[in-house]
Every structure is written in structure tokens, then in C-alpha cells.
Amino acid sequence: MKVLSTAFFLILVLCLIFSVSFAAKQLPEERGKTLFNDPKAFGGSVSCASCHPDGKGLEKAGMKDKKEWTNPAGKFKSLEEAINACITMANKGKAIDVKSQEMKDMVAYIKSLGKGMKGKSPGY
Numbered sequence: 001m002k003v004l005s006t007a008f009f010l011i012l013v014l015c016l017i018f019s020v021s022f023a024a025k026q027l028p029e030e031r032g033k034t035l036f037n038d039p040k041a042f043g044g045s046v047s048c049a050s051c052h053p054d055g056k057g058l059e060k061a062g063m064k065d066k067k068e069w070t071n072p073a074g075k076f077k078s079l080e081e082a083i084n085a086c087i088t089m090a091n092k093g094k095a096i097d098v099k100s101q102e103m104k105d106m107v108a109y110i111k112s113l114g115k116g117m118k119g120k121s122p123g124y
């Protein structure tokens with residue numbers, strides 16, 4: 001009986017470890033989506049999704065041939081700068097390092113919005 005319950009306990013622990021490591025293996029675009037929907041993600045008070053619900057309107061923002069991005073703060077030469085401008089001006093948050101994992105995740109999410117659009121190549 002004791003052997004059985006020990007074995008059961010071990011299996012339970014293994015399952016736990018497995019599910020935790022599985023959860024940590026989120027794709028960058030999934031992490032970006034979580035940030036996009038989180039009002040507190042960048043120290044601000046509104047989420048990106050409150051103005052761009054489900055990323056609508058940003059489908060072309062991650063396209064390879066895109067050269068200029070526009071938002072209410074102005075015109076920008078990179079997607080990262082446009083994201084940071086929306087973070088500071090619209091979300092009232094703090095700009096993030098363009099090389100940070102958070103930025104890579106945001107870019108990955110925005111790129112993923114354009115997938116499946118005809119005649120366009122996502123990939124920025």
C-alpha cells in the first residue's frame with residue numbers, strides 16, 4: 001500500500017513539473033498577445049487592445065515591405081518605435097528597450113496579425 005501511494009505521489013509530482021514547463025513554453029506571439037491585452041503591462045493604465053481590439057487595424061503593421069508607421073504621436077521608421085510611441089502616448093506607460101524580450105514578443109504578436117493576408121508577406 002505504501003509503495004502504491006509513493007508511486008502515485010511521484011507520478012503526481014512529475015505531472016506537475018511537466019505542466020509547469022509546458023506552460024513556460026509559450027510562443028513569443030502568445031506572450032505578446034498577453035501583454036497587448038494587459039492594461040498594466042507597461043506601467044500604464046489602458047491596454048493596447050482597448051484601442052486595437054484583437055489587434056484589429058494592425059494587420060499591416062508587421063508586413064515586410066512596410067517603411068513607415070503612423071499613430072497619433074507621429075510617424076515612425078520602425079515598428080518598435082511605433083509600439084513605444086503608443087506605449088508612452090496612448091497607454092501612458094514606460095517605453096521598453098527595443099532589444100528586450102517584451103519588445104520581441106510584441107513584434108511577434110503584431111506580425112502574427114497579418115498571417116493569411118492575400119499577397120502580403122508577414123515577416124517585417
Ligand code: HEC
Pocket residue numbers: 036046047048049050051052057058060061068069070071072079082083086087090091106110
Ligand atoms: C488610446 C488609443 C490607443 C492605444 C491605447 C494604443 N494605440 Fe496604437 N494606435 C492608435 C491610433 C489611433 C493609431 C493610428 C491609426 C491606426 O493605425 O489604427 C495607432 C497606431 C498604431 C501602430 C501603427 C500602425 C501602422 O500600421 O502604422 C502600431 C504598431 C500600434 N498602434 C501599436 C500599439 C500598441 C502595441 C499598443 C499598446 C502598447 C497601442 N498601439 C496602444 C491608438 C492607440
